Amino acid sequence: MNPIILLHGALGTSNQLKPLAERFESEQPVHLMNFEGHGSESVPDRSFRMEHFVENVIDFMDQHTIEKADFFGYSMGGYVAMMLAKDHPDRVG
Numbered sequence: 092m093n094p095i096i097l098l099h100g101a102l103g104t105s106n107q108l109k110p111l112a113e114r115f116e117s118e119q120p121v122h123l124m125n126f127e128g129h130g131s132e133s134v135p136d137r138s139f140r141m142e143h144f145v146e147n148v149i150d151f152m153d154q155h156t157i158e159k160a161d162f163f164g165y166s167m168g169g170y171v172a173m174m175l176a177k178d179h180p181d182r183v184g
Contacts, residue, residue: 093184094120095161098168104130
């Protein structure tokens with residue numbers, strides 16, 4: 092079973108998705124992350140773009156040795172998940 096990565100919305104944080112993560116964690120491994128410039132992540136010297144947020148997810152997956160994952164994205168996180176599926180179908184369950 093693939094782990095699931097929960098993706099927050101614009102100007103949100105992963106903390107908003109903790110209640111959902113608690114519901115899933117008995118069924119599959121759950122990961123929460125913050126996009127750059129959100130939560131405790133530093134504000135980058137580049138513009139907020141979906142492509143950059145997709146890079147954030149790929150980097151997070153690589154750092155946590157996650158080859159493939161399922162995704163739930165809220166608002167902007169949903170757009171990131173769809174773009175990730177389009178651009179990196181091998182990484183999406």
